[in-house]
Amino acid sequence: MKTFIKVTEIWIPDRQRTQLEFGSGLYGALAEFKAASEQQHFAYDEGLPGKAWAQGHPVMLTAFEHSYFKRTAAAKKAGLTCGIAIPIFSGDFLLAVVMFLCGDDEDHAGAIEVWSNHNDAGQLSVMDGYYGTLHHFERLSRQITMPKGQGIPGQVWASGMPILIENIGQPDIFVRGVEAQKAGISTCLGIPITDNGEQVYIMTFLSAKATPLAKRIQIWIPDAQNKSLSCQQGYSKDNNELAQIFETLTIKKGEGALGRVWLTGMPVITGDHDAEYNPELDNLSTMLAIPVIEGGRMKAIVTFLF
Incomplete structure (x- = not known):
């Protein structure tokens, strides 16, 4: 794939x-x-x-x-x-x-953007972006601004949490929905990067069904007691038994690769030959896990399963 x-x-x-x-x-x-x-x-x-x-x-x-x-x-x-x-x-x-x-190349449709309020404290705009061959979508994206709470970047800013949205080809869900649909973009992942209250940086990853960011993307959140992680959102290119597995799976601090990210705050890449690889993921070859940290505390982990 x-x-x-x-x-x-x-x-x-x-x-x-x-x-x-x-x-x-x-x-x-x-x-x-x-x-x-x-x-x-x-x-x-x-x-x-x-x-x-x-x-x-x-x-x-x-x-x-x-x-x-x-x-x-x-x-x-x-x-x-x-x-x-x-x-x-x-x-x-x-x-x-x-x-x-x-x-x-022409076969890979998607974009990666850095949104920031560097030009206007109350508005987000594209500070930089990679759009591949999506030139029209790039021109539009670089012209718009979003206040806190509007669009996926604005929602990430307001919540301070990563957000994953599928089927973004509708303007009421995604501000650039019509243009995204024309470009073949179907999924958007937004991740807050820094916890500096004044200067905001948010990454957005947009991908098409034919060339997804990964086989599966997930957002893991600690529970209210800060005792275990559970999968709050997940997207898979193919609907399979993984969704059911992840809905019921909980991970403790220090347990497997995800628990190690929670314990240390360090991102990890794992594979099926890694001693720290999570056995519940052994039908996928590799995984990247990125922590979302605010005020020295981990708020979420975003995983890309390849």
């Missing part, structure tokens, strides 16, 4: 916490790019992961040539043309940087 995101990486501080080193990654068949990545290190403000660390918010590069991206030649050979770095902070301190790498 084709997926919109081609490479996923996690970069973590080294022992001195002065540089970022390779943590883990999903590369599919791109073995050469994986080999070029595993030995890399990034200082503060160096390369795409280092820039996200220094700027304290998501950073996007839609062209690698003549940029600060350090793996340009390897990325070009692998057909990768866009990178998005998402820093995960607890207060002032960086825990990790999650990277998504995509490539332009």
Whole structure:
């Protein structure tokens, strides 16, 4: 199955916490790019992961040539043309940087956006975005603004929680619904990135049914007693027995991969050969789990199952 995101990486501080080193990654068949990545290190403000660390918010590069991206030649050979770095902070301190790498082609419909109130404290607008070949949808998206509570970015801002919406081709559900339907976009995932009360950054991931972000996307929330995690929302390209499994599954802190994210606040990538892999997910090959942290507390975990 084709997926919109081609490479996923996690970069973590080294022992001195002065540089970022390779943590883990999903590369599919791109073995050469994986080999070029595993030995890399990034200082503060160096390369795409280092820039996200220094700027304290998501950073996007839609062209690698003549940029600060350090793996340009390897990325070009692998057909990768866009990178998005998402820093995960607890207060002032960086825990990790999650990277998504995509490539332009006619067969992959979707978009990744960074929304912020950097131009107007009361309105969100697209600070940066990757839209692949969806040029008309990109022009429209860059022109609109959304107040708190309006549209998916505004709803994420108002709630401080990730939101997953399927079938977004209706204006009453999705402000750009008509244009999304024309572009073939069907699903939107919104994730709050920082807990700075004044400056807001929200990531939105939009994908088509033919080229989803992942086989399954889920949002996990701690219960009121902060004792266990349960799946509050989930989307799957294919309706199968997974939905029923996840509806009844609860996970304790420290238990399996998701419990480890809750315990440490660190994003993880797992596979079916990983000792920390959740056995309940063993019919899926790999998973990325990203924590949503506010005020030093974990509010949710967003998982991408590949």
